[in-house]
Amino acid sequence: MIETRLPVIYRNYIACLNRQDWPGLGQFVHDDAIHNGKRLGLSGYRTMLERDFEAIPDLCFNIQLLVCDPPFIASRLQFDCAPMGVFLGLPVNGKRVSFAENVFNQFHADKIKEVWSVIDKAAIEAQL
Numbered sequence: 432m433i434e435t436r437l438p439v440i441y442r443n444y445i446a447c448l449n450r451q452d453w454p455g456l457g458q459f460v461h462d463d464a465i466h467n468g469k470r471l472g473l474s475g476y477r478t479m480l481e482r483d484f485e486a487i488p489d490l491c492f493n494i495q496l497l498v499c500d501p502p503f504i505a506s507r508l509q510f511d512c513a514p515m516g517v518f519l520g521l522p523v524n525g526k527r528v529s530f531a532e533n534v535f536n537q538f539h540a541d542k543i544k545e546v547w548s549v550i551d552k553a554a555i556e557a558q559l
Contacts, residue, residue: 461542
């Protein structure tokens, strides 16, 4: 029953991110991971996430909406955080902002192989 397995895997992946359990990331992300058309591999994907947490110390991924159509998972993630310095080209400088990210994930062998992600930058701009 892949329809029920993928949402569980995805929720466990989000929990892994929120724990910053980088050694455990390979349990959820494919070795040949692609993010927004750029081949990062698992190590590059991990580096991207580590940079995100460095720039946003209070980063926490909150699933607002989750839809499964195997081999895809679509989610709307909600954030309420205080990015340091410039974030997405915007001078946030530690101000608390709320915004969403719409993400489509394609799974292969129960791991995230490709990710398409769009952050609602206009929502951040409106709060600055």
